[in-house]
Amino acid sequence: MAFSDKIREIYQSQLEEIRKAGIFKQERFIHSSQAADIEVEFPEGSSLRKVINMCANNYLGLSSHPEVIKAAHEGLDSRGYGMSSVRFICGTQDIHHELEKKVTEFLGTEDTILFPSCMDANAGVFEAILTSEDVMISDRLVHASIIDGIRLAPAEHDTFKHSNMKHLEKKLQLHADKRLKVVITDGVFSMDGDTAKLDEMVELCEKYDAMLFVDDSHATGFIGKTGRGTHEKYGVMGKIDIITTTFGKALGGASGGCVSGRKEIVEMCRQKARPYLFSNTIAPVVVSGVLKVLDILSASTERRDKLEKNTEYWRKGLTEAGFILQPGDTPIVPVMLFNAKLSQDFSRDLYDEGIYAIGFFFPVVPNGKARIRTQISAGHEIHHLDKALDAFIKIGKKYNILGKTKQEIIEMYGM
C-alpha cells in the first residue's frame, strides 16, 4: 500500500495544525441557484435555512438571470457540451472567437485571449511575456493568483507599498536599467474594496517606460459610468497595456477569464501561455452565457446603476448605525471589527439572523484588521438590505461596538 500509516499521519497532523490555527475552511452547501435569497445547509446534515446572501461576487445579479440561462441553453443545444481539445488543436469554436472580439470591444483594448479562469490568465501571462532581463513591480496587496503568476515567471520581482505612488516611483527608478518593466495591480482590491489610482499609475508608467497590468476581476461590468472597469473610472481607457478579468463574478459568475490588451501581448499568450496551451478553454455553454451578459451590459447601464444605488444605501446605513467601514465606493464593503474572534462570532450571529456574510482575519487580511466583508449586488432589493442592516445593528448592539472608535473596540476585544 502506497498510502501508508506514516503518510496518513503526516497529512492528519498538518490538517490538525490548520484546525488549531482556526483557519480550517468548511463549505456551506447551497441548495438553490445563486441569488440574493438562497437556501443553505450548514453545518452538513442540518436542515435548510433561508438566508440573504451578502458575500457573493454576483455584483450585477446575473448569475441566474433568465436571459443568460436561456442563452446558455441555446449554446448547449447548438454547440454541444464540451470540446475535448485544447484551443490550438481542435478546441476553438466560432463563439470563442466571437467572445474574444466582444470582450475587446467592451474593455476598449486591442485584442483578447480567453483562459479557463482568471486564475489561469494571471498564472500564465507573466511567464509568456517576460524574461530574466525584465522586472515585475507589484502592489503588495495583489490577488493570490497574480502572486502565483509572478512566481512562475523568470523576471526579477519587486513590490511597492499598497497604492503608494511615491514608493512605486522609487521602484521604477531603482529598476530603470531593466529591458522591460511591468507594474502590476488589482483594479479593485478584493479585501478592502478600494481602487488602484490608475490615472497616476498610467502617468508614472509613461514617464518611466513601463507597461501597466491591471486585474479587473472585481470591476468589469460595473465600475465606471458604463461598467467597463477601473480604467473607465479613472479616464484611462486604451492606456492599460494588460487587463485580466473573470467571467466568474459580475459577468454571469460561471467561470472563465481572459487577458485583454496590446495585440502583441495577446499573441505572445496565444503562443506561449501554458494554461492556454495545455488546458481546454471555456465550455460552449458558458461562452454562450457570457456573450448574452455582454449584450445586456452593452445595451443598458441599468444594472450597474442599481448596484451603485444599493451600495450607497448600504454604506450610508452602516455608517449611520455607527459601524467603521473601510473607505471607498465599490460594492465591496468591509465592516471593520479588528479582532479575529469577534469577526467569527459576529458572522455566526448574522447567520442565525438569516444573513450570510463571512468574517476574514489574519493571514487573509493584516493582523488586527479582522472584518466582515459584505458584497452588494444589483440582485438585492431594498428590503434585503434593510433586513441585513437590522441584523447588523442588533448584533452590533450585542457586542457594544456601535459608535465606538477603532481604539475602543480594540480595548474591549483586543487585536
Add this chain to the structure above:
Amino acid sequence: MEDIRDIVLDYVIDEYLEDEDEEITYDTPLISGGIVDSFSMVSLKRFLENKYKISIPDEKATPEAFDTVNKIAALVKEFTG
C-alpha cells in the same frame, strides 16, 4: 561602522511600514507579525546582498531567519565574517 541593526531597521521602516508612525524594535516579529509578507522579503534580501556585497543562499533566507532585525543582523554577520 554603523550598527547593521540600525541600517536594517531604517530599511524595514522605509520599505515596509504602511504607517510610518508605527514603532518597531530590533525584536519585533516582522514576518510572523505580518509587517513583511514572505513574498516581499525578496527586496530585503536583495538590499542586504547589495549593501554588504554578500550572497545569501536561498536555503538560509528563510522566513524564520528574516523574522526580526536582530536575526537578520546575525545572518548578515555570518556572511561578512
